[in-house]
Amino acid sequence: MMMVIVSYDVKTSDPDGAKRLRHIAKICQNYGVRVQNSVFECLVDTANLELLKEKLLDQIDETKDSLYFFNIGKKYHHKIEKFGSKDVIDLDGPIIF
Template structure:
């Protein structure tokens, strides 16, 4: 399952900045950052359920927003990249 996660976290106070870091860390545990508040996740349904639960627990619905885009199995045809930063094949090998 290929999911695009986007979020907007209020950083007016210290608590908001902490939430922002926490949400980014959760997303990094399941996928890769492609923009400041945009992550691509290639996960199985169990991983997605776990990730989504953690994200919804971390954010504050009165101040923050989250969007999840489900791109499905044919995501290669649905994702197009243009611009300076090269696109990364999330299903390719990971070199650390």
């Protein structure tokens, strides 16, 4: 499994943009944890990363929106520093709802 940071910016000045934004957020929630409004930490394997990219690229309007994938890799534990009020979720540990 590797850590990938997904970041997006969707133009929401029209109803279609708001709909795209909701769909993109929902897709990202299925693969990772929201760490900022439009930023997700995703712990995925290569196959799921490609599937995630495909699903997100199907949703965005490349003339209005932007989408970034930052591949942090498998040894990500010491590459991410967090400061501030939001708690960090251990993606390797158990998650209880």
